[in-house]
Amino acid sequence: MQAKAAVNQKSGNILNNAFASHFAKSMFLSVTALAILSFIGTRMFTHVDLNLYGYMVGTIVFIGGFFYRFIAWGERPPTKLILKKGLKLLFRKSTPKTSVEHLATYNFIWNRGIYRWTQHVLIGWGCILSCFVTFPLVFGWMYFTMDDNGYYNIIAMGMKVMTVPADGIIANLSYNALNITAVMVIAGVCMALYRRLKNMQARAEQKFLYDFMPLYMLLLVSITGLALTFMNIFLHGAGQPAMSLIHQWSVIITLIYLPFGKLAHIPFRPMSILARNYREHYAEQGMKECKVCGDQFVSAEQSKDVVDVLCVNDIEFKAKEGHHLAEMCLPCRRKYRIAQFSGFPTHEVKVKEANQNAKG
Amino acid sequence: MKKRLYLELENCIGCRSCLAACTQCGGHEERNRNYVYDVNPLVNRQTMPLMCLHCENPACARSCPAQAIQIHETGAVLSALVEKCIGCQNCTIACPYGIPKFDQEQNLMYKCDLCIDRTKDGIPPMCASVCPSNTLQWLTDEEIENKKKQFNLDNGKWVTSMPYLEGETNVKVNLPGILQGITKLF
Numbered sequence: 001m002q003a004k005a006a007v008n009q010k011s012g013n014i015l016n017n018a019f020a021s022h023f024a025k026s027m028f029l030s031v032t033a034l035a036i037l038s039f040i041g042t043r044m045f046t047h048v049d050l051n052l053y054g055y056m057v058g059t060i061v062f063i064g065g066f067f068y069r070f071i072a073w074g075e076r077p078p079t080k081l082i083l084k085k086g087l088k089l090l091f092r093k094s095t096p097k098t099s100v101e102h103l104a105t106y107n108f109i110w111n112r113g114i115y116r117w118t119q120h121v122l123i124g125w126g127c128i129l130s131c132f133v134t135f136p137l138v139f140g141w142m143y144f145t146m147d148d149n150g151y152y153n154i155i156a157m158g159m160k161v162m163t164v165p166a167d168g169i170i171a172n173l174s175y176n177a178l179n180i181t182a183v184m185v186i187a188g189v190c191m192a193l194y195r196r197l198k199n200m201q202a203r204a205e206q207k208f209l210y211d212f213m214p215l216y217m218l219l220l221v222s223i224t225g226l227a228l229t230f231m232n233i234f235l236h237g238a239g240q241p242a243m244s245l246i247h248q249w250s251v252i253i254t255l256i257y258l259p260f261g262k263l264a265h266i267p268f269r270p271m272s273i274l275a276r277n278y279r280e281h282y283a284e285q286g287m288k289e290c291k292v293c294g295d296q297f298v299s300a301e302q303s304k305d306v307v308d309v310l311c312v313n314d315i316e317f318k319a320k321e322g323h324h325l326a327e328m329c330l331p332c333r334r335k336y337r338i339a340q341f342s343g344f345p346t347h348e349v350k351v352k353e354a355n356q357n358a359k360g
Numbered sequence: 361m362k363k364r365l366y367l368e369l370e371n372c373i374g375c376r377s378c379l380a381a382c383t384q385c386g387g388h389e390e391r392n393r394n395y396v397y398d399v400n401p402l403v404n405r406q407t408m409p410l411m412c413l414h415c416e417n418p419a420c421a422r423s424c425p426a427q428a429i430q431i432h433e434t435g436a437v438l439s440a441l442v443e444k445c446i447g448c449q450n451c452t453i454a455c456p457y458g459i460p461k462f463d464q465e466q467n468l469m470y471k472c473d474l475c476i477d478r479t480k481d482g483i484p485p486m487c488a489s490v491c492p493s494n495t496l497q498w499l500t501d502e503e504i505e506n507k508k509k510q511f512n513l514d515n516g517k518w519v520t521s522m523p524y525l526e527g528e529t530n531v532k533v534n535l536p537g538i539l540q541g542i543t544k545l546f
């Protein structure tokens with residue numbers, strides 16, 4: 001038994017040692033996975049759509065940038081902590097509900113404002129649905145064949161999943177899927193641009209490369225995509241090859257930009273579920289009591305983790321009384337600072353903090 | 361000319377104008393991000409404001425797993441980026457002064473951003489603009505240096521941040537009256 005474990009560990013090491021870094025390993029594994037999936041999906045590369053070759057290169061560059069960013073980011077002490085502990089707690093009863101609320105319905109953005117929520121649903125879902133359609137097509141995981149009798153076959157991973165009338169609702173929805181999502185994205189991006197021109201906070205902080213560039217890129221992708229349809233239907237395909245190139249180029253640039261700019265929040269956001277689970281789980285395990293007033297203000301685990309993370313950053317907040325500043329609840333910590341200024345121990349006076357909201 | 365926020369804490373008369381002004385800053389969405397405390401609430405009326413001191417090595421940003429707290433080129437430590445903050449609340453635990461606030465419904469941290477829409481163009485932040493008692497001022501380093509001379513504190517009691525704070529900060533704090541033993545007149 002023990003010998004077996006040792007062998008396992010050893011072979012694990014061999015696999016890890018074969019690569020120069022985490023980055024190389026992740027990159028190799030995902031490109032291999034993509035290749036295998038495409039091989040199966042295209043029935044041994046017999047159904048490759050060469051028009052889509054540019055996307056394939058773009059996707060692979062994107063994966064490189066993505067792993068580079070994600071791994072560098074995961075090495076930061078606080079990030080590593082939440083990732084490690086959060087992944088262990090992935091399967092809690094509340095996980096499905098939290099995931100839907102955080103990643104699909106965006107309830108928390110609703111609470112920031114209905115305008116911002118509408119804007120994000122249009123952009124987010126427009127993009128997610130587009131990807132569900134595009135990626136399987138690009139890698140040959142899904143394609144269509146037409147029977148003589150006016151029926152369409154939808155083929156996924158080499159298997160026929162559905163046969164639908166070529167002029168039916170489902171067929172029309174699937175021809176137009178990308179047009180519908182393009183309109184969603186355009187509407188959402190316009191809302192975002194309008195907000196960026198009007199909202200003072202946004203205006204103060206926004207930078208061209210970080211805030212506007214992704215919006216313009218999404219706009220370019222959607223408009224050139226719609227233009228392709230327009231040229232097909234109304235111009236009998238005139239100008240199509242050129243527009244197709246522009247469209248491909250814009251998608252590839254967006255993909256390559258994604259891990260480095262604002263859109264990086266898309267792959268990183270699921271961490272909010274890990275953070276929520278981490279807080280819920282450790283709050284049940286035991287709460288930290290404020291060293292001054294005894295209020296339970298955070299889980300004991302998180303309190304300790306934050307102290308450790310600060311320590312790694314060479315930040316150590318020791319109070320004269322011997323405890324760490326992070327061991328005081330927030331109001332006590334503020335009063336404690338007032339006490340340091342004035343010399344009078346404000347935090348020890350048992351009076352609630354008065355009027356902190358400027359309401360008269 | 362680079363100016364910074366400078367506090368003469370015991371000038372504070374507790375009017376809470378700074379809290380009210382904070383709510384009106386562009387993007388603060390009518391919620392204030394600063395504090396005013398009674399020093400000895402059961403005995404006298406002395407109050408002092410407390411706001412983010414914009415640390416040079418901000419614990420809030422160091423503890424953030426999402427890199428949501430950015431440091432502006434002016435040195436201001438900004439509020440959480442809305443698309444990055446994952447709502448872990450590490451920053452509220454890490455800040456040595458208990459400054460960041462957290463909104464459970466929006467799953468978002470918000471804190472003083474030194475009214476970056478104003479201060480990036482050299483306009484004083486809202487709180488300093490309205491403070492009627494000169495507790496909150498917007499001064500150049502030279503002017504702060506002159507204050508130091510004016511108070512004639514060669515006894516090592518001048519407080520511009522260290523050692524009364526936990527680290528170097530961009531906001532400078534001072535207590536000239538109390539340190540000189542001057543009794544308050546109001």
Ligand code: HEM
Nearest residue numbers: 102103109112116120123124127128192214266269442443
């Ligand atoms: C995985 C699920 C996602 C989550 C949890 C998420 C979360 C967020 C949040 C919280 C914001 C800030 C919104 C605000 O407070 O106004 C935001 C902004 C944004 N999101 Fe997402 N997002 C997700 C997916 C996507 C996708 C798939 C796209 C499509 C490209 C996208 C594009 C954007 C853009 C462009 C903005 C900036 C809008 C602006 O300029 O103000 N997001 N996202």
Ligand code: SF4
Nearest residue numbers: 412413415418420455
């Ligand atoms: S005072 Fe607190 S919130 Fe402000 S920069 Fe320092 S650590 Fe961050």
Ligand code: SF4
Nearest residue numbers: 424445446448449451
């Ligand atoms: S609550 Fe938001 S801003 Fe604060 S540490 Fe967590 S992710 Fe960062």
